[in-house]
Amino acid sequence: MAFPAWLKKIQAKENIVISTRVRLARNVKTYRFPHAMEKKEREKFLGEVESFMRAHEGKPLVMFNRLRDLDNVYRGVLAERGLVHMESAREPDFTGLATGPGQTTSVIINEEDHFRLQVIHEGLNLEKSLKDAQLLDELVSRGFDLASHREFGFLTACPTNVGTGLRASVMLHLPALTLTRGIVQVLQAVLHMGLAVRGFYGEGTELRSVFFQVSNQMTLGRTEEEIIRHLLGVTRQIVERENEARQKLLKDDPKLLEDKIGRAVGIVSRCRLLGFEEALDLLSTLRLGSELGLLKNLPRAILNELLLQIQPAHLQLLTKKTLGGKEEYLRRAEWVQKRLKGCLPGG
Amino acid sequence: MAFPAWLKKIQAKENIVISTRVRLARNVKTYRFPHAMEKKEREKFLGEVESFMRAHEGKPLVMFNRLRDLDNVYRGVLAERGLVHMESAREPDFTGLATGPGQTTSVIINEEDHFRLQVIHEGLNLEKSLKDAQLLDELVSRGFDLASHREFGFLTACPTNVGTGLRASVMLHLPALTLTRGIVQVLQAVLHMGLAVRGFYGEGTELRSVFFQVSNQMTLGRTEEEIIRHLLGVTRQIVERENEARQKLLKDDPKLLEDKIGRAVGIVSRCRLLGFEEALDLLSTLRLGSELGLLKNLPRAILNELLLQIQPAHLQLLTKKTLGGKEEYLRRAEWVQKRLKGCLPGG
Numbered sequence: 001m002a003f004p005a006w007l008k009k010i011q012a013k014e015n016i017v018i019s020t021r022v023r024l025a026r027n028v029k030t031y032r033f034p035h036a037m038e039k040k041e042r043e044k045f046l047g048e049v050e051s052f053m054r055a056h057e058g059k060p061l062v063m064f065n066r067l068r069d070l071d072n073v074y075r076g077v078l079a080e081r082g083l084v085h086m087e088s089a090r091e092p093d094f095t096g097l098a099t100g101p102g103q104t105t106s107v108i109i110n111e112e113d114h115f116r117l118q119v120i121h122e123g124l125n126l127e128k129s130l131k132d133a134q135l136l137d138e139l140v141s142r143g144f145d146l147a148s149h150r151e152f153g154f155l156t157a158c159p160t161n162v163g164t165g166l167r168a169s170v171m172l173h174l175p176a177l178t179l180t181r182g183i184v185q186v187l188q189a190v191l192h193m194g195l196a197v198r199g200f201y202g203e204g205t206e207l208r209s210v211f212f213q214v215s216n217q218m219t220l221g222r223t224e225e226e227i228i229r230h231l232l233g234v235t236r237q238i239v240e241r242e243n244e245a246r247q248k249l250l251k252d253d254p255k256l257l258e259d260k261i262g263r264a265v266g267i268v269s270r271c272r273l274l275g276f277e278e279a280l281d282l283l284s285t286l287r288l289g290s291e292l293g294l295l296k297n298l299p300r301a302i303l304n305e306l307l308l309q310i311q312p313a314h315l316q317l318l319t320k321k322t323l324g325g326k327e328e329y330l331r332r333a334e335w336v337q338k339r340l341k342g343c344l345p346g347g
Numbered sequence: 348m349a350f351p352a353w354l355k356k357i358q359a360k361e362n363i364v365i366s367t368r369v370r371l372a373r374n375v376k377t378y379r380f381p382h383a384m385e386k387k388e389r390e391k392f393l394g395e396v397e398s399f400m401r402a403h404e405g406k407p408l409v410m411f412n413r414l415r416d417l418d419n420v421y422r423g424v425l426a427e428r429g430l431v432h433m434e435s436a437r438e439p440d441f442t443g444l445a446t447g448p449g450q451t452t453s454v455i456i457n458e459e460d461h462f463r464l465q466v467i468h469e470g471l472n473l474e475k476s477l478k479d480a481q482l483l484d485e486l487v488s489r490g491f492d493l494a495s496h497r498e499f500g501f502l503t504a505c506p507t508n509v510g511t512g513l514r515a516s517v518m519l520h521l522p523a524l525t526l527t528r529g530i531v532q533v534l535q536a537v538l539h540m541g542l543a544v545r546g547f548y549g550e551g552t553e554l555r556s557v558f559f560q561v562s563n564q565m566t567l568g569r570t571e572e573e574i575i576r577h578l579l580g581v582t583r584q585i586v587e588r589e590n591e592a593r594q595k596l597l598k599d600d601p602k603l604l605e606d607k608i609g610r611a612v613g614i615v616s617r618c619r620l621l622g623f624e625e626a627l628d629l630l631s632t633l634r635l636g637s638e639l640g641l642l643k644n645l646p647r648a649i650l651n652e653l654l655l656q657i658q659p660a661h662l663q664l665l666t667k668k669t670l671g672g673k674e675e676y677l678r679r680a681e682w683v684q685k686r687l688k689g690c691l692p693g694g
Binding site for chain 2: 255256258259262263265266267268269270271272273326330333345346
């Protein structure tokens with residue numbers, strides 16, 4: 001299995017921003033929105049898109065698949081990577097996915113909108129992500145007459161996306177702000193500035209871990225560049241707060257940090273059963289330890305990969321075993337230990 | 348610092364019974380009970396006992412001390428070992444302690460009763476403990492006219508001790524019954540059979556850990572031997588239940604056990620801060636792992652010693668540092684790691 005390219009760039013400039021995601025919602029004039037389409041219509045549209053994508057393969061998308069042609073586990077993997085909706089993974093019949101090299105760019109067809117153009121990059125990479133998304137936009141514009149309104153901009157199935165159709169988000173890792181409880185104030189400020197905050201999995205997921213997705217709420221009345229600039233500015237401020245909180249922890253209570261990181265090393269190395277949320281917490285703590293210089297030899301690339309690999313479908317694909325219940329916990333512990341072998345003290 | 352002799356016998360017959368304790372409460376006719384004595388009277392009685400003990404040193408008691416002559420930390424150590432009451436450690440003025448070799452036998456003077464004769468042995472050793480306590484009883488009987496009543500037996504400061512003055516107890520380690528929740532039923536049965544259950548520290552302490560002290564309630568209307576036989580019978584039944592629960596866990600859910608034990612190894616090896624109650628839990632799990640054969644090279648003698656050494660005064664004595672707050676947590680982690688060095692996998 002190839003890993004998404006954004007995971008492979010181990011020379012991240014930003015410690016705290018795990019990844020950047022930009023997506024544009026687009027629809028064509030000649031079809032009703034997907035939720036209003038008959039099966040036959042959806043199939044017809046999907047066929048048109050397939051012909052177009054196959055004709056344009058390689059620039060910048062290299063692969064087109066109908067989701068129903070992919071196996072169940074791999075569809076789950078795509079959903080866990082945020083490339084398709086979990087619902088499409090379960091009911092794949094009229095949905096298609098085109099992807100670029102390393103799955104950095106992708107177009108999902110017939111989900112909520114006719115097209116969702118998406119770009120994911122490692123670290124804080126908003127401008128580049130927008131640029132890459134605009135390349136995808138140019139591509140589909142060449143093949144399809146896109147629905148737009150002179151005054152509002154692009155029309156979308158859900159009114160919250162009308163206008164630019166742009167949702168830009170950054171995945172932030174904020175363990176020190178969480179430990180020092182500064183996180184509440186920071187998140188309140190983020191909301192106050194018109195941005196949305198979501199959990200690790202994105203929309204609808206809880207804020208249980210120390211990973212937070214921050215994204216724009218407004219898609220209307222601002223240009224793409226303004227939206228991106230605003231998110232970038234806020235993100236840089238959050239990163240600064242997190243860095244301050246880390247310095248404060250290091251100064252005020254280094255033993256507490258060492259204890260937390262030592263325990264994470266001990267548990268990760270010795271557990272036999274490991275749930276997803278605990279794994280997420282442990283990876284966060286190891287990452288913090290690595291970024292604070294307390295853990296050497298711990299490549300960020302492995303930590304990034306593990307953030308995806310601890311999810312059930314990824315685990316199932318990686319271990320080639322049907323998982324479920326305790327088996328999943330067992331395989332997760334084994335997999336994490338295998339990947340971190342030699343990277344942790346005493347390991 | 349010498350360790351209590353009962354800790355050193357590493358060839359225990361019983362895994363599950365950590366130690367046995369027998370004490371006899373005795374008072375002399377010619378003095379009021381300690382709580383009713385004037386300071387002068389207490390001092391006078393203490394002087395009489397000192398003269399007697401010094402005259403009889405070596406048979407079976409080898410050392411006599413007024414608690415006020417011992418330093419504060421060492422008095423705390425004695426309290427943590429259950430040789431004196433925590434209150435006497437804090438207010439030592441009119442209390443004395445005579446101890447035999449290895450502190451297996453001891454006599455505390457001027458606590459609740461004039462004499463408390465006590466014997467502690469490793470493992471399940473009720474008969475031997477009673478016999479040793481009776482030797483102490485013979486000793487003090489030779490020097491003092493003990494208060495007794497023809498019908499009731501020995502008279503004591505608290506009516507719950509009248510009669511034999513005997514309190515026999517066993518410290519049980521019941522992790523599997525706790526994990527499988529069979530513990531509730533077992534403890535109910537124990538109470539139903541007229542025995543008392545207490546936590547790790549004895550009287551008044553909560554049942555927070557998986558260590559339980561079971562002791563007789565009744566001191567009246569039964570002979571010492573009957574009390575001991577009853578407690579022995581019940582203890583053997585509890586031990587059987589715990590062994591059954593361990594076998595069941597091993598059979599039904601070995602991965603859960605391995606996970607629990609692996610995590611304990613990981614945390615013990617890597618933490619930097621360690622509280623007392625967590626240390627108690629971790630030592631329990633390591634002990635279980637050792638007794639189930641999952642951890643090799645883990646001498647029970649070290650685990651037994653650590654059960655005492657993780658307590659604050661012991662730690663203070665061992666590390667020769669004034670403890671308090673986080674410092675205590677730090678030293679506890681360091682001490683446990685030092686003692687277990689080379690005894691744990693990956694260590």
